[in-house]
Amino acid sequence: AQSVTQLGSHVSVSEGALVLLRCNYSSSVPPYLFWYVQYPNQGLQLLLKYTSAATLVKGINGFEAEFKKSETSFHLTKPSAHMSDAAEYFCAVSLGTGGGNKLTFGTGTQLKVEL
Amino acid sequence: DAGVTQSPTHLIKTRGQQVTLRCSPKSGHDTVSWYQQALGQGPQFIFQYYEEEERQRGNFPDRFSGHQFPNYSSELNVNALLLGDSALYLCASSLEEAGRQYTQYFGPGTRLTVL
Numbered sequence: 001a002q003s004v005t006q007l008g009s010h011v012s013v014s015e016g017a018l019v020l021l022r023c024n025y026s027s028s029v030p031p032y033l034f035w036y037v038q039y040p041n042q043g044l045q046l047l048l049k050y051t052s053a054a055t056l057v058k059g060i061n062g063f064e065a066e067f068k069k070s071e072t073s074f075h076l077t078k079p080s081a082h083m084s085d086a087a088e089y090f091c092a093v094s095l096g097t098g099g100g101n102k103l104t105f106g107t108g109t110q111l112k113v114e115l
Numbered sequence: 116d117a118g119v120t121q122s123p124t125h126l127i128k129t130r131g132q133q134v135t136l137r138c139s140p141k142s143g144h145d146t147v148s149w150y151q152q153a154l155g156q157g158p159q160f161i162f163q164y165y166e167e168e169e170r171q172r173g174n175f176p177d178r179f180s181g182h183q184f185p186n187y188s189s190e191l192n193v194n195a196l197l198l199g200d201s202a203l204y205l206c207a208s209s210l211e212e213a214g215r216q217y218t219q220y221f222g223p224g225t226r227l228t229v230l
Contacts, residue, residue: 042223044207046218101163108157
């Protein structure tokens with residue numbers, strides 16, 4: 001079984017400040033991990049993914065995440081927030097074994113960016 | 116290159132009715148997954164179709180059924196609608212590659228409201 005916990009349902013930062021969104025996972029096998037972003041009334045857009053290669057993963061729009069097995073974490077960061085980053089962010093895990101690889105999502109973190 | 120498309124965009128139904136939602140996968144993709152996203156929640160996996168067969172299913176009742184066509188497009192059917200079925204229904208497509216993790220790309224969703 002797999003699960004994801006996202007700490008903080010709402011995060012507020014100032015424009016230009018560091019963005020840190022937390023994600024902890026539970027998985028019985030080495031996981032594959034994803035971050036998706038959802039803008040209002042839209043579907044999910046892939047930001048980045050970890051698939052057992054480099055532990056520091058770079059994604060689109062300046063976001064990156066680091067896989068830390070010892071901490072079972074995959075936190076999302078961005079050095080400098082922009083107003084356009086305001087959205088809901090979802091962390092997701094899959095077992096990565098192929099053959100019916102469902103995604104299990106966290107409950108999401110709403111990011112607010114203030115001037 | 117067209118991404119994942121879904122129709123209709125919005126739908127309003129009455130309790131007890133039946134509904135069909137449609138999804139066309141991203142060009143080159145052969146696998147379709149369906150997710151239900153209730154308001155304020157993360158997406159929940161309903162089922163996945165590959166080679167016109169349901170390959171994996173989440174914790175949803177038999178009222179939820181699906182189909183995949185030879186051109187890889189898919190339908191989600193929900194019978195005997197309940198108020199609790201009101202949600203955003205997301206379709207995701209991916210490419211099955213033996214021994215490799217495949218990334219799911221999401222469509223914009225269909226917003227279903229049950230009155």
